[in-house]
Amino acid sequence: MKPTNYKDPEYFHKVVDCQYACPAHTPVPHYIRLIAAGKYTEAYMVNWESNVFPGILGRTCDRPCEPACRRGRIEEEPVAICRLKRVASDFKDDIQQYLxxxxxxxxxxxxxxxxxxxxxxxxxxxxxxxxxxxxxxxxxxxxxxxxxxxxxxxxxxxxxxxxxxxxxxxxxxxxxxxxxxxxxxxxxxxxxxxxxxxxxxxKGKDLPNLPGRWDAKENIHIGIQWLANVAFEHTNKIGKRVLVLGGGNTAMDCCRTSRRLGGEEVKVLVRSPFKEMKASPWEKEDAMHEDIPILENHVPKSFISENGKLKGMFFEKVKAEYDEKGKRKLVPTGEPDVFIEADDVIIAIGQExxxxxxxxxxxxxxxxxxxxxxxxxxxxxxxxxxxxxxxxxxxxxxxxxxxxxxxxxxxxxxxxxHSKDINERPGPGVTLISTKMGIHEWSYDNGVSNDIRFVVPQADKKITLADRKKEVELGFDLKTAFKEAERCLNCDVQTVFTEDKCIECDACMDVCPTQCINFTENEDEQDLRAKLLIPAMNQDQDLLVSDVLKTGKVMVKDEDVCLHCGLCAERCPTAAWDMQKFMYNTAKAGC
Amino acid sequence: MSYIKPKFEHPRAPKNELGFTRKEYEGSLSTLCAGCGHDSISAAITDACFELAIEPHKVAKLSGIGCSSKTPAYFLNNSHGFNSVHGRMPSVATGANLANRDMVYLGVSGDGDSASIGFGQFAHVIRRNLNMTYIVMNNGCYGLTKGQDSATADHGSKSKSGHVNNFEGIDLCAIAIELGATYVAQSFSGDKNQLIPLIKAALSHSGFSFINVISPCVTFNNNLGSTKSYDYVREHNEALSTLDFVPVKEEIVTKYDDIEVKFVEMHDGTYIKLNKLHPEWNPEDKLSIINALQVARQKDEILTGLLYLDNNSIELNDLIGTVKTPLNTLTEKELCPGSVVLDGINASLR
CATH class of the missing domain: 3.50.50.60 (FAD/NAD(P)-binding domain)
Structure with missing residues (x-):
């Protein structure tokens, strides 16, 4: 393989998994460190500059960063990035002077x-x-x-x-x-x-051709329109028995809102298997916590009403079958159709x-x-x-x-x-600065916390179900926020290798807790991946490859499960390894 | 500030036959100088024990005093350890071994500990053929007291302060062969591919196994003119063979013109697969290795790899007929067999 080009900002950007996965490329580890340092306003402003709505996103983001988080590859759960963002928002001071x-x-x-x-x-x-x-x-x-x-x-x-x-x-x-x-x-x-x-x-999607759809239209609602009516207080109640059709986050919002407007027996009905629902796992959990069953593999067949009043719906039971390409097909199980009684139905099957x-x-x-x-x-x-x-x-x-x-x-x-070519995009603002402060001392907290993910506390269900406007999640307190922030592995503090300083003493390779550092003869990428101490199977993660060293070998580091603990740099006698803080700011208008 | 080894390991870290990952064989974080060759040797010991799937509690690691003798803290944290008096590790190892021959004995020492203050003990443990692996982490200087020349510093080697050593250096491997060691090898801390199989074979050998590992002192003896620096050893390293340690014998399929593949059977049924690089050398012939060492010295070469192996070795316990059972498991019944047995012994002496 060719030596890694540090000049290309995308190499190190990709190492910061959370930031790379974020559509807005918010510098996540940077603001998490600020939270750990108690600098909530600064943490908020780092977010504000990048994602504009930290308080909103700290509660509602789809969190593409979290499945990407490196922590999720070395233990069970990623860092609670989204809820830490909320901490920055909850505990910030007046931001006026920074605007x-x-x-x-x-x-x-x-x-x-x-x-x-x-x-x-x-x-x-x-x-x-x-x-x-x-x-x-x-x-x-x-x-x-x-x-x-x-x-x-x-x-x-x-x-x-x-x-x-x-x-x-x-x-x-x-x-x-x-x-x-x-x-x-x-x-x-x-x-x-x-x-x-x-x-x-x-525009919310409807089921216009489903039998009975237009017979009791007063009791059949379209998800996002209904949510808007609730938000703008045009709607303030719903029947006791509510069926919500759909498996996305809108369906979750509809069923939970129904529980707050008088729905006592609220059910969610999904065509697909439970695990393939589009809704985020935490939103499904929250719904189920509010006593809302989610019935999988139920395909709506017809609405049944009497004298213009909705009685319920028929569903066909299906099961998922997959062809060799993994493509899903929902096949009827042959069981008789299921009738479920309902006063109201909310259709939340997508939007256009x-x-x-x-x-x-x-x-x-x-x-x-x-x-x-x-x-x-x-x-x-x-x-x-x-x-x-x-x-x-x-x-x-x-x-x-x-x-x-x-x-x-x-x-x-x-x-x-300004009559400039819109195809000539401005590049990101990038810095790479050593974090070395002295012997055993780095300007970031390089110790790796062993804590497992902390759960965000919720308000009592009795209170939240009685008041539509009462926020369910309470957010982390500062003590928990600090501990959760310490779970961050600081992936933006990069392991930077300088080959002409290396004396090939193997100290870094010996000390690395996840055995990601190797000194070996160079090969093509796939051969190299296969022959590492622990083969680099995760193809999404790059290899850091040095130029040829004195003995003819190269240094190869698999970025996959590097803990960014800094022990390689700590044990390097010649500072061939250094832990350098990488900052990547996407360009904004006017930069 | 933090200087703590994270507890996490690679999620796909390989496991050995016992179901342990390498982590189970690691020690605490080293406090030696960054880049010390000793740390590489510690890592090689860790790897060797992991790969051999030795139960950690079956190992006793023993040492004397010095940088090298600190290292048992940095490997095999789940094993027994004894940090003895300076140069007296062989006595402690001998006592322990005679009391319990079921353990794997691994002694770690340095050039000061073995070639100066403990030279006498070193000689006697060899000639008794104690069943142990004895590794010397040899850096040619007293690193713990600021790098004075040690007894293994080569004649003409220059120290960091510019002083040239005028005394002859002790060649520990030659001494070991001379005194009757039954497994002798020499290696370099910067060459784990060679060192790990050598340690594995040494641990499998029944009798005294000696490995002299040249281990550069990055702080005091890694300068130009030193004969124990990373660069010098790499340039003057002359491998007698490449070798693999094979748990079970493989079929011999290759025989090159200049490389002879030789299988050497160990006591426990395992094998060493040797690719001989020097045709005139035979690892089982003492004369050929003494000759090779002399020639190498004249050519300023450092011979590495397996140097000598005596597979007919009889270890100390068998030589003097000690009891097979560890002493700590002997009960009163065996220790006090009664007057009938005593009468028998007395009668035999009449």
Whole structure:
């Protein structure tokens, strides 16, 4: 193999598994260390700069970082990254002094943002400090988009949402709220320099052709619309027996909200096997904790009603079968259909985009699935000056993805407004600095904690089920937060090897607790992986390979389960190993 | 600040026949200088015991005084240990071995401990053919007292302070062969591929096994002009053979022109597979190895690998006919067999 190129920032970026997996590439270990040091405001601001909504995401993020966490590869559970983010938010001081200054004199460029959800607000936050005149349109009376309409208050209190949304709206953003944009042409005609479309995926999927669907439509609801009605207090009760159809996070929010609006026997019915449900495992747990059974392998067959009043539903029982490619097929078991009584049914089987307000002759092209043709890097549409982001761009994902896309779109808008090529993207800001302080002393806490993951405490079920707005999760206290933060392996403190200092004494290889360091003859990657002390089977993780050493061997380190404990550098007599803190900041608009 | 070994190990860490991972054979974190050759030898001992699947509680590790003699703290934390008086490890090992021949005895010593203060003890434990493995971590200097020349420093070797040694160095391997050691090997701490099989074979040998391991002192003897530095040893290392330790005999399938593959059977039924690199040398012929050592000295070469092996070795316990049962398991019944037996003994002496 060729020697690893340290100059390529992506090599070390990939070693920081959590940051690499995060769509916004938030420097996770960096802020976790700040939390451990009691610097909650700084930890919050590191998050704020990267993911804009730390308080919101610290409660509701899909957490792609956690399955990626290295800790999950050396023991059972990853670090509770998401809930540590919440700690930063819960214990921060006033952040006003750290916020960017908004220029009084604008730069003469006028931008329309359609949709005040996570993507739209991110673009506003990135462009406001640069002096843009920002006009933000939304059909709701407050900003937040789906974070307000679809995430129930018992998961995300209004106060947290309002605080983080208002920080952005207070950046001289001109609000056009309570205004549903019915025509993109009308916006384009208003002489904006650029338009950002972030209208989300506001249409819940229905089962329009299921027998009986329209016989008792008062009692059959569409998940996200129903959640929005609850959030805006148009709906405040539901029947005692509720069926929720669907296995995603919206279904989990619907069933739990039902429990708070009078639902006593709430059931979730999923077509797929339980373990293949789309909902996050912790959301399923929370639902079951609130006495909501999840019935797997039930395919809805028909709604049954009497005199316009819903009686229940029939379901066909199926089982999952897999072909040799692992593709799933749901096959009826042959058992008689199951009838389940219900007063109300909530259909939460997915959501779709809505683009009938975009005129077909504007030059914004749509593909065969009626999705806009959007460049996945620049988020530009086929019409110059019109950009897309969030669920409206590439289909429904999650808040953190919307934020990441917002950052990229903001960069494109800024480049575009300055007549620069939007395809020439600014690179990340990268630093690599030694953490050595002295003998046995590093500027990071290199000891590896043996604690297992701490559980976030929850409020008493009696209280939370009685009050829709009472937050269920209480968040870590500071003592637990510190211990959980100490579980972080500091993967951003990199093992940097300098071959011309190495005397090949093997000290690093001998001391490495996970035996990831090897001195061996060089080979092709696969041969090298196979012949290491412990073969490097995890192909997703790279090998750190040195140039040829004096004896003709090379140093090969399997990054897979490196604990970043620093013992290799500690035992190196010539400082050929050094623990260097790697900082990777994705570019933002104006950088 | 933290200087603690994490308890985590590789999730796919291999297990030996006993179901143990290497972790079960490791010791505490070393407090020797970073880069010390001794740490590599500790790691090689750990690997050898792990691979041989020795039950850790069946091992007694013994040492004297010095940097090398600190190392038993850094390997085999689950084994028995005895850190004895300077140079007196052989006496303790002898006593222990005679009291319980069921254990694996592993002595660790240094050039000061064995070639100076303990030279007398070293000589006598060899000539008695005590069943033990005796490893000398040889760095040619007194590292613990700031690097003065030791008795194994080679004539002409230069110390870190620039002083040149004018005395002849003691060749521990030649002495061991001369005094009747039945397994003698020499190796280098920076060559684990060679060292680990040598340790495994030594542990399997019945009788006195001696391994002299050149182990650079990074702090006081790794300078230009030293004959025990990493660079010097690598440049002057002349391997007599490459060898593998094989638990069961394999079929001999190859025979190259210049490399002779030779299987040597050990007492316990295991084998050493030797790829001889020097055709004139025969590991079972004392004369050929004494000759090879002399020639190597003239050519400034350091001969490494297995040097000498006597497979007809009879270890001390068998030589003097000690009881097979460990003393601590003998009961009053065996120790006081009664007047009938005593009468018999008395009668035999009349």
């Amino acid at each position: 960017p200054e908004i220029p009084k004199t604008k730069n003469g460029k006028k931008i329309a943002i359609i949709g005040a959800g996570p993507a739209g607000l991110t673009v506003a936050r990135d462009l406001a400090p640069l002096g843009y005149e920002l006009h933000i349109y939304d059909d709701q009376g407050k900003g937040g988009g789906m974070m307000r309409s679809q995430i129930p208050s018992f998961r995300l209190p209004d106060s947290v949402l309002d605080q983080e949304v208002n920080v952005i709206l207070d950046m001289d953003v001109i609000k056009h709220f309570n205004q549903y944009v019915t025509s993109l042409k009308s916006i384009v005609d208003e002489a904006y320099d650029a338009v950002f479309v972030a209208t989300g995926a506001p 985009n809505r683009f009938e307000w975009i005129e077909k002759d504007l030059g914004v092209e749509f593909d065969e699935w009626d999705m806009p043709v959007v460049n996945e890097t620049t988020f530009a549409s086929t019409r110059e000056g019109v950009f897309f982001g969030g669920d409206a761009a590439l289909g429904p994902k999650n808040v953190i993805t919307a934020v990441a896309q917002g950052h990229q779109a903001a960069i494109s808008i800024d480049l575009y407004c």
